Amino acid sequence: MLQYAAIVLIMLGLYGLLTQRNIIKIIISLNILEIGVNLFIVSVGFVTDGIAPIFTSVNNSSNLLFVDPLPQALVLTAIVIGVGTTALGLALAKNIYQKYGTFDINEMGEE
Amino acid sequence: MTLINIVEIVVSVLLIALAFLAINSKTLIKSVMFLSSLSMLAVIGFVIMRAPDVAVTEAVIGSGLVTSLFVFTLLAVRKAGKKI
């Protein structure tokens, strides 16, 4: 069920990227797309009744049923890269507003 | 149908609804707030899928830091707009 929700989130993010004309809205759509992709990648490694891939004093043996740790490691780095790209995009948006006085890409360069 | 299935379905429906609202809101600040709650729900999704590392990271970054960056941008722009 969560996997289908992730695919719908990817579709909604792409729809927002194609239709929105406001730069802040475009960055928000990009963030929604990113959350969808992250949820999808983690769902690829999910095992029903599996346990989180951490050895503790309770789950103490490698013979137990763990979920797949590799997609989680990839998503962990992807989230941190996401905050870097979002910050760079917002800095660009702030500079564009100071030059043109608007966030709307249709109104830019008209006057 | 166990409790975890019901939670999963509720979270999935709310994720899609919040993404739709975040894209189609009229004001920018409402969009940013819907994006923040979307991240918070994604954290529940990660916990259901047994990914505590990703859940901690997403909780700190997605719903805390990114939201504050968006709000600061809107704050600075509103002040500049007043001057012009």
Next chain:
Amino acid sequence: MKNFLALLLTLFLGYMIMSWLATNEFFPAMGDVDVTTRVSQKYIERDVNGNSEEVVFGEATNLESGPANTVTAIVADYRSFDTLGEVTVLFVSSLGVALLLGGTKQRRLELNFHPNFMLRVGSRALFGIILMTGIYISIHGHLTPGGGFPGGTMIASSMLLLYLADDEFRAKVKGFKILESTTGSAYVIIGLLGLLLGGYFLENLLVNGVLGDLFSAGMIPIIYILIGLKVGSEISGVIDNFLTEEGV
């Protein structure tokens, strides 16, 4: 009309993804995954170089990778080179933000409210607790969920609290830059030391110890503390750039 076309395009893409997922025999349904046929099983059993014994918490000593948290073992040991590249991406993006928003004469962005005495003092008390939590999460990255990335972001969140609760506060940004450069260079130097003494880049030089101890896993806690400090100082610098503007 344009919106309708975009809707059609996204629906077509969604149909393609769903039909591909439904018919592909190599892609099992969610939850039916067999981890033992994947490469991840080798990571869980610490079996990449050949170790057929069962890994037991609190007993297994000197495994090929020491952390009890398997995600940390992948991020900071098996794929440490990947993480080095990722930290570089974050460094470049914070450099770009500083280039776009920075300047010589900077002053604080004025907030609409003026914080009173109680808010300023209370936020300083909370600042220490949040900072402690961030450092704790960075240090225990090889035992518990978390690690350098969320720990560093928590350190940055404590700076964010100070910025929000005091409208005249500005951190010493130059210190952030120095800390960021030092920790980033230290990560590369650790990698080069491994190349010199052990034979390949980012080789784990220290002993791994018992699985589950605080002082175990060799270099990995050191690398994670460095990553935590680097991410924390970088994101604090980004926050400072967003909360200042050019002026007198």
